[in-house]
Amino acid sequence: MTTDHASAAPSVTSGGAAPRHDSGKADGPPSQERKRTERRSRWYRWDLKYSPYAFISPFFLFFAAFGLFPLLYTGWAAMHQVSMTNPNEMEWVGFDNFSRLWDDEFFWNALRNTFTIGLISTVPQLLMALGLAHILNYRMRGSMMFRVAMLTPYATSVAAATLVFAMLYGRDYGMINWALDLVGIDPVSWEAGTWSSQFAVSSIVIWRWTGYNTLIYLAAMQAVPNDLYESASLDGASRWQQFRHVTIPALRPTILFTVVISTIGATQLFGEAYLLAGSENGGSQSQYQTLGLYMYETGWFNLHLGRAAAIAWTMFLLLIVIGILYWVLTRLVGKSNGEEA
């Protein structure tokens, strides 16, 4: 910064402004001239020093207004007893809203549901995405078409997709039960059962996100140098061995990225579970109520904003813990990898 400034500032005074002054106001006192020059160079110095901040300020202003402030205010609200009917009246309760979650069976139920739904949606989703990406990576006819087709579920709105799935999973008039009936299986009350409803929610998530992850894996696969495969096949490695020992290690950072993103998505899962039956309780016995839904029910239906804010912050902290876990994991994996090499 300083060297730039030293070389740049004089060039302006001598090259830009000074000559015009010489011709225009030749008889002006030299001290005034110097002042002008000084002012100019001061402006220039400030310009160099501060205008970069002005350039990046829009992001930070928007982030402060729509990211940081809501986050902090939610934290503040979590320390209060606030009713949705009158959000201005806040009564300080300290950490009560957080500590009560410890004994809150519905919170633990939601946490458990979020975890199981996250597990049965994320794991098959990423495995399928990996396989699909591997297939799409082969040279084939109409590969572009397949790639676009992969991405269409992702481009569909959650609401539209979920409403269609809800109809498919209908108990009396759903298409899935109709198909099961054809092969002689008794109809399943998808929404009422614990596992069946969680499976239904997961299937929507899988349908929607597999294509997205496939494309990410595909992009990463195409960046793997071809000679690695060539030398592997020269050494007599089969396709499967190539996939296991060349593709997967090369994709490790990408896989980690998708795992992190999917975990965040799974923790915040809301729309699919909300719209399956269109109610905030996540089933009559909260059998598929996720943390996001529980927060929504607490705040917007039971009207306890402070408690809902505490749940929101707990979810945030949970994600931070998961983030740290993943980070430690990568470090460990990276280390063991380094030792192997």
Place this chain on the structure above:
Amino acid sequence: MRDRARTFHRPNRRTTRVLALGVAATLATGVLAGCGSDDEEGGGDGNVEISIGVFGQFGFEEAGLYDEYMELNPNVTITQDSITENGDYIAQLRTRLAQNSGLMDIQAIEVGNIAEMTGDLNNRWVDFNEYEDVDTSHFLPWKLDQATTEDGRVIGLGTDIGPTGICYRTDYFEEAGLPTDREEVSALFADWQSYLDVGEQFLANGPADVAYLDSAGGMFNAVVSGYEERYYSADGEVNYQESEAVQTAWDLSVQAAEGELTDRQQQFSDEWNTAFANGAFATVASCPAWMLGYIQSEAGENGQGAWDVAQSPSPSNWGGSFIGVPEASDNKEEAVKLAAWLTAPEQQAKLFTERGSFPSSAAAHELPEVLEATHEYFQDAPIGQIFTEAAAEIPSSVIGPQDQVIQQGITDGLAALEQQGISGDEAWDSVVSQLDNALAE
């Protein structure tokens, strides 16, 4: 990289920077200005603009009432802002009431939210008693009570109500060897226990794959709403666990569910709608006036000439709305005048003939277009007469701010009993633990 950038861009740097600063400044002011642009001033030259906030298809505009009023009062312009779901509407209304800004001159209030408005937020609303030209005497007394605060302020004028009957399918009743005439059916439903007894007969003799009624939750709603005290005691305390109304309604609903009289539906779900089209059940226990149109559109041609409506053993009210004028309104006088006009008997009668919203004004019930109204889809049932009689019997129930939460919790418990096969006691325990959590501050 930096050097190259400098040589290339130097001549333009200053302009770019000024531009960027300008953009940043504009964005920043845009953000700030966005917060304050809601304050529109009312016209000063005798012309008044009255804004109305409603939810769903409220009916005023659809029935042409705004146009009529603007013709009568050429200096008035009415604008309406409608939000589809009441859930979204009320969330917005609450925040705006709390901030006392961004409010329309007239706001609609659904009956489920009226208790919180007459409670904590009552001072945000204009008291209609303070205006001489507003006549509140023509409303049904219980409807007026709902919008009256403890100290006697009237903060909302009733628009429509939902007096209930029992909807039933004559074709299925005939198959089951039951009477089909609505007078005889009404006589058959002397009380709720006999309604279920008829269900037993229906189960024994009726068509095999047709249930007697749609859901246990619907049964609960029908029974509990006929009482004055349901979830709250008269002094405003939550006491659903001791309430006679809840006990009776719960026991009858459990009896219906365990007797396999129900189709185990959840009301207003997609499956419930489809069940209407497929004719999967024979009765709807709580069938308010506005539901006739709903059944007609869902059951469609399959149910043509099949549905009819009988008297309920304990008529109650389900649904209906109010309109109020917020204190924050800029032209309260004009807004109050319009609100009174919109809810006057003649306009309520028009809303009924055009939209099927049953009047909350007792005076409107006397008008021939209401009293003599029939419903073609329901085999020309004299709905004006049936629902007017029902409306006169509706109890003046205690309404609490958490009524909806409590009823939803109980309906969930009944759904679990119906769909997951847990016992009545287990279901009740789950209701209590769920409501303990939901109601805790």
